[in-house]
Amino acid sequence: MLTQKLFSEVSPIWEAYLSHPFITGLSDGTLSKEKFKYYMLQDYLYLYEYAKVFALGAVKTDDHDLMRFFSGLMDGTLNGEMLIHKAYMKRLDITDEDVNNARQALSNNAYTSYMLRIAYEGDALDILIAVLACSWSYAYIGTKLAENKSALAHPFYGEWIEGYSCDDYVNSNEALMNRINELGKNISEKRLARLKEIFINCSRFEAMFWDMAWQGDCALCSDKADKQLLSEEAADASF
Numbered sequence: 001m002l003t004q005k006l007f008s009e010v011s012p013i014w015e016a017y018l019s020h021p022f023i024t025g026l027s028d029g030t031l032s033k034e035k036f037k038y039y040m041l042q043d044y045l046y047l048y049e050y051a052k053v054f055a056l057g058a059v060k061t062d063d064h065d066l067m068r069f070f071s072g073l074m075d076g077t078l079n080g081e082m083l084i085h086k087a088y089m090k091r092l093d094i095t096d097e098d099v100n101n102a103r104q105a106l107s108n109n110a111y112t113s114y115m116l117r118i119a120y121e122g123d124a125l126d127i128l129i130a131v132l133a134c135s136w137s138y139a140y141i142g143t144k145l146a147e148n149k150s151a152l153a154h155p156f157y158g159e160w161i162e163g164y165s166c167d168d169y170v171n172s173n174e175a176l177m178n179r180i181n182e183l184g185k186n187i188s189e190k191r192l193a194r195l196k197e198i199f200i201n202c203s204r205f206e207a208m209f210w211d212m213a214w215q216g217d218c219a220l221c222s223d224k225a226d227k228q229l230l231s232e233e234a235a236d237a238s239f
Contacts, residue, residue, distance in 0.1 A: 002184030002195070003136075003177045006129070009196050010203040017141055017207065022214040026160060027151045036157075037092045038216030041102045044085050046209075049104075049112035050131065051077045056119035057127040066124055069179060073131075076172055084163040091156075107212045111205035118198055125183045129195045132176060133202035138164045139173040 007014075017023055022039070025031025054074035058067045089099075104112070118130040142164025146152050152161050163169065184195070 001181045002187070002192075003132075003181055005192065006132070006196060006199045009200055010133075013200075013203045013207055014137055014140060017137060017210065018144055020207075020210045020214070022210050023141060023145070026157045027145050027148060029151070029154045029157055031157065033092065033156075035214060035216055036088075037094060039213035040085055040088055040092065041094065041098065042105055042108050042209075042212065042216075044082070044089070044099065045102060045104050046108055046112060047077055047082055047085070049116065050134065053115050053119045053127060053131055056116070057124055060119070060122075060127065061124045063124075066179075069175075070124075070127075073172075073176070080168075081163075084160065087159065105212050105216075107205070107208040111202075111209060114201065114205065125180065125187075125195070126198060128176065128180050128183070129198045130202055132180060133199055133206055135173045135176055137203065137206050139170050143170065 022031060022035065025035070051074045054070045054077065057070035058074070061067055061070070115130045119127045122130075142161055145161045146165035152158050152165075154161075187195075
């Protein structure tokens, strides 16, 4: 099946997710709340762009059943997955003002911009492949972490693990994979190569997202440095 061919291309990348310090911190409960707060804000911004990709999928097809499928994915993101975020954001004292003032980190923006470009330029199957890395890898990570019962029972991070390992989320991801396998029957080798490229790129972006989440403070420092550099360049230009 197409999804099996795709996974064989990225299995080393995905295996590395499990040993990433952000993920191991979720698993053993040692992840700092500040890092998780930064991640939650960035992921919240990400999900709005992610939902736009599904909306473009609905626009790109004349198949009514596929249109409803894309609509369901968008609804599941905006009114399902975001519930996990809103519950945590309340516990982390993240206010509406914090959300409104937050900006996408560079790697976050690069990832969502890539998916949106694929959505604008490609067809329904391209779009589903572009979102698969996120959906499937979260189920992959959540299911792996849930094997550790103490991680699942953690009073703070256990809710995150439960959210991405529960039957509803896993079944939703399997429905996405089934749809991809159906649309991906009998595709050419050239088309397969293109889909692999999209999936590999998005899997690499996922790795960058975890790096961004872990190095959030550094990302903020870099942002301040960029602003200072721009100010200095502006001052130089005035002479």
